[in-house]
Amino acid sequence: MEKHQLVCIVCPMGCHLEVTKENDEYNVTGNKCPRGKAYGMKELTNPTRVVTTTVKIKGGLLNRLSVKTKEAIPKEKMFECMKFIDSIEVKAPVSVGDIIVKDLLGTGVDLVAARSM
Amino acid sequence: MKYDIVVVGGGPAGLAAAIEAKKNGVDNILVIERDRELGGILQQCIHNGFGLHVFKEELTGPEYAEKFITELKNMGIEYKLDTMVLEIGEERVIHAINTVDGFMRIKAGAIILSMGCRERTRGAISIPGSRPAGVFTAGTAQRFVNMEGYMVGKRVVILGSGDIGLIMARRMTLEGAKVLAVAELMPFSGGLTRNIVQCLEDYHIPLYLSHTLMEIKGKDRVEGVVIAEVDKNRKPIPGTEKHYDCDTLLLSVGLIPENEISKNAGIALDPVTSGPIVNESMETSIEGVFACGNVVHVHDLVDFVTAESKRAGKNAAKYIKKEIKADAKTAKTKPGEGIRYIVPHMVRPENVDGTLDLFMRVDNVYKDMNMVVKIDGKEIKRMKKKHLAPGEMESVKIKKEDLGFKEDAVITVQLEKEGA
Numbered sequence: 001m002e003k004h005q006l007v008c009i010v011c012p013m014g015c016h017l018e019v020t021k022e023n024d025e026y027n028v029t030g031n032k033c034p035r036g037k038a039y040g041m042k043e044l045t046n047p048t049r050v051v052t053t054t055v056k057i058k059g060g061l062l063n064r065l066s067v068k069t070k071e072a073i074p075k076e077k078m079f080e081c082m083k084f085i086d087s088i089e090v091k092a093p094v095s096v097g098d099i100i101v102k103d104l105l106g107t108g109v110d111l112v113a114a115r116s117m
Numbered sequence: 118m119k120y121d122i123v124v125v126g127g128g129p130a131g132l133a134a135a136i137e138a139k140k141n142g143v144d145n146i147l148v149i150e151r152d153r154e155l156g157g158i159l160q161q162c163i164h165n166g167f168g169l170h171v172f173k174e175e176l177t178g179p180e181y182a183e184k185f186i187t188e189l190k191n192m193g194i195e196y197k198l199d200t201m202v203l204e205i206g207e208e209r210v211i212h213a214i215n216t217v218d219g220f221m222r223i224k225a226g227a228i229i230l231s232m233g234c235r236e237r238t239r240g241a242i243s244i245p246g247s248r249p250a251g252v253f254t255a256g257t258a259q260r261f262v263n264m265e266g267y268m269v270g271k272r273v274v275i276l277g278s279g280d281i282g283l284i285m286a287r288r289m290t291l292e293g294a295k296v297l298a299v300a301e302l303m304p305f306s307g308g309l310t311r312n313i314v315q316c317l318e319d320y321h322i323p324l325y326l327s328h329t330l331m332e333i334k335g336k337d338r339v340e341g342v343v344i345a346e347v348d349k350n351r352k353p354i355p356g357t358e359k360h361y362d363c364d365t366l367l368l369s370v371g372l373i374p375e376n377e378i379s380k381n382a383g384i385a386l387d388p389v390t391s392g393p394i395v396n397e398s399m400e401t402s403i404e405g406v407f408a409c410g411n412v413v414h415v416h417d418l419v420d421f422v423t424a425e426s427k428r429a430g431k432n433a434a435k436y437i438k439k440e441i442k443a444d445a446k447t448a449k450t451k452p453g454e455g456i457r458y459i460v461p462h463m464v465r466p467e468n469v470d471g472t473l474d475l476f477m478r479v480d481n482v483y484k485d486m487n488m489v490v491k492i493d494g495k496e497i498k499r500m501k502k503k504h505l506a507p508g509e510m511e512s513v514k515i516k517k518e519d520l521g522f523k524e525d526a527v528i529t530v531q532l533e534k535e536g537a
Contacts, residue, residue, distance in 0.1 A: 007314045011169050012418055012509075014310035049315070052163050052177050053291060054263055061154060063266035066163035066179045075319070082291050096183050114163060115179035 006043055008036045019044055048072035052114065053085055055100060060092035060117040067100050068114045073107045081105055092117050120195075121145040121437050123211055123225035125202050125378065128157020129419050130231035130410025130426040132185040135194050137430030138229070143437050147223065148189070148196040149213055155189070155196060156182030157233060159419065161260045164284050166311075170420035181419060205382040209405055227405045227433040230379060230393070231426065234372040234411040236281070242370050244330060251339035255281040255369040259288070268292060270365025274342050275299045276330050278306040278313075280417070280508075282369020287316035289367075296320070297361045300328040300344045302351060305482045307371070307508045309417060330366075331358060339364055372415045382406070389458040390414040396463040397473060398432035398441055399425065407433045414460050414476070417510050421476070432468075442467045446524045448492070453531025455479055455486070457507070464528060466520040473515045477530055479505045485535045490515060493526050501535070 002021040007014055008031060017030045019040040028040035042048065050072045054064035073081060081104055090100060094113045101111040121143045124131045127150030135148050154160065159167070162178030169175060172184070189196070200215040211223040236254040253261075253269055259281065261267040271294050275282045278301040286296045299317060304327050306313055317324050327347050334341040346357035374392040376384075385394045385402035392413040393401040400407050409429035410422045435441050445467035450459040459477045466473075475490075483505040490498040490513055497519045505511065513530060 007310050009311040009315045012166070012309055012311060014314075014509075016504075049319070050165050050175070051291070052165050054163060054266070056266070062264045064264055066177060066263065068163075068165060068177055078291070082293075096180060114177040115160070115183055 004044060006040055008039050010035045010039050047075040049075050049078060051078055051081060051085075053082060055085060056089040057094065057117060058089065058091050060094070062117065065090060065094060065100075065117055066114040067111050069104060069107075069109045070112050071109045073104065073109050077105065077107060081107070085111065118147075118221060118223045119145075119225075120147045120223060121226040122147075122229060122433050123223055123227075124148040124229045124231060125205075125211070126150065126157070126231035126233060126410075126412070127152075127155040127196060127198075128231060128233050128410065129159055129182065129185065130233065130412070130422050130429075131157075131229065132182075132189055133423045133426035134229045134231055134407075134409055134430035134433070136185065136188055136192060137427040138434045139192050139194055141431050141434035143434045145226075146194050148194060149200050149202055149211075150196060150198050151201045153199055155186045155198070158256065161256070161263045162284075163263045164288070167419050170418070171423050178419075202378060205378055205406070225405075227407065227436050229429055229433050230384075230401070230406065230408040230412050231410045231429075232375045232378065232412045234374045234415050237368070237371040237373060239368060241373075242368070244333065246333050247336055249333065249335040249337055249339045251335070251365045252333065253365070253367055255279070255285045255367045258285055258365075258367050262288060262292060268294070269367075270294060270339075270363070272297060272361075272363040273365045273367060274344070274361050274363045275367045275369060276344075277301060277369035277371070278308050278324060278326075279369040279371060280308040280312050282367060283308045283312040283316040285367055285369070286322050287320060290320045290322070294365075296322045297363055298322070298344065298359075299324045300330060301326050302329045302347065303327070305506060305508070307369075309508060310506075325359075329353060333366060339366055342366055372411065374412045374415065376412060379408070379412070384408075387458065387462060389452075390460065392460075394462045395460065396447075396468075397461050397465055398435070398468050399429035399461070400432065400436070400441075404443065405436055407436075414458065417508070421510065421512075424474075425476075428474075431470075446522075448520075448522055448526040448528050450475060450528045450530070452477065453489075453491075453529040455481070455483065455505075455532030456530050459528075459530055464520070466517060466522075469517045469520060471517060473517065473520060475513045475515065475528075475530060477511050477513075478507055479511065479532065480507060482506045483532060487533045487535055488513065489531055489533055491529045491531070492520070492522050502532075505532070
């Protein structure tokens with residue numbers, strides 16, 4: 001039996017989780033809500049993160065537009081995505097939620113604007 | 118100029134307070150913001166995790182801000198940008214200045230202070246040595262990177278483990294910098310546990326607890342830093358020095374409510390929080406002047422700021438409508454064993470709406486404790502707490518009907534060991 005100690009990062013509560021694996025079955029304890037259970041299992045099978053960053057913007061109030069991946073993407077793809085996002089430049093005006101990149105590097109997740117400018 | 122309510126500061130606290138005041142029947146409201154846009158520091162906090170309590174979804178800072186800015190604009194609440202409040206004078210006259218209107222005297226029926234807080238700087242923690250470029254507070258670096266589009270460094274050491282420092286450790290790493298270490302003076306982190314996990318452990322950034330900065334090397338630009346372990350008196354232990362070659366030092370060593378205007382106006386401040394002393398309505402020691410958000414005490418979550426600011430906005434509206442009982446009997450709150458401070462500082466039960474919410478911070482890391490609320494020594498509430506830390510704000514809800522007491526009562530909150 002495998003045992004893992006994790007801290008849940010889904011919300012600021014920061015529950016201390018214990019995830020055990022037995023015959024390919026995961027069991028999560030220490031979570032105060034169902035999201036903690038889902039996180040604990042996912043973290044050991046396919047860890048994902050929402051990436052929040054910025055892209056260049058021309059003609060806006062600021063030099064950078066804040067963007068985020070609409071859903072979480074696989075953790076190991078983060079740096080590859082960051083490198084790609086680095087090459088993007090958009091023009092104002094942009095509205096919050098606008099798609100900046102569709103299907104970011106084949107992850108099936110869109111990169112969207114996180115503010116209007 | 119004359120307004121029923123003037124809100125000083127257009128960040129999350131000011132926006133929520135103004136919106137709530139309007140919803141409670143006051144139309145003539147002005148929000149004054151010194152920056153070029155509304156939203157405050159949220160605009161540079163592009164990471165997600167905001168709004169889980171208020172909106173039940175995970176938003177980034179700018180998204181959270183935009184929801185409130187849109188609502189404020191749709192409600193037709195007036196605001197002035199690039200405008201600096203200089204002073205609050207007698208009888209709630211606000212002196213403010215900008216390049217369009219020039220100098221203004223604005224008479225307010227009620228004032229809501231929501232100026233937020235500012236970061237402690239190098240000067241505040243007395244780091245000796247020369248002053249090379251490359252030393253930033255974490256928040257300044259955040260604004261440079263996330264809004265202005267300047268990278269602040271390539272090899273970074275972070276002093277202090279406050280949430281902004283942790284968030285910047287991740288942010289700088291994603292942007293291609295190498296974060297060598299985070300050093301924290303205390304034996305525990307000042308930030309949320311989830312941020313230690315998702316900002317440091319995810320990227321294998323070492324966190325050194327009970328460590329401090331000994332030296333900054335370099336004359337024109339930071340060339341390196343030395344950190345060392347400290348003993349329990351926070352004195353560096355010789356021989357534990359670690360040398361880092363880096364070009365940047367970020368400071369995340371605490372936040373202080375920004376109360377220059379409050380001080381000059383003669384508002385009484387709490388030396389522990391550095392914010393105004395407030396009552397259950399979030400009213401300060403000057404009648405008709407309310408305060409909310411990080412200007413009162415530094416919150417961990419903007420969701421809590423929003424809740425508190427709504428209370429301030431609602432009560433400012435009640436004040437305008439003369440619905441607040443000023444001469445009601447009053448109790449004081451007093452932090453007991455293990456508690457550093459309690460907000461609010463004064464409670465008039467007659468003005469409490471449903472429940473009284475007390476907010477506090479503990480003075481150390483504790484496990485398996487009971488948090489006990491007493492009025493004049495009589496226990497009215499007891500809660501089990503598995504884990505308590507100074508970096509995580511605690512709150513207690515007390516029902517209005519449990520607030521029966523005589524004049525000049527004292528409400529205490531204290532920690533007791535489980536089973537004691």
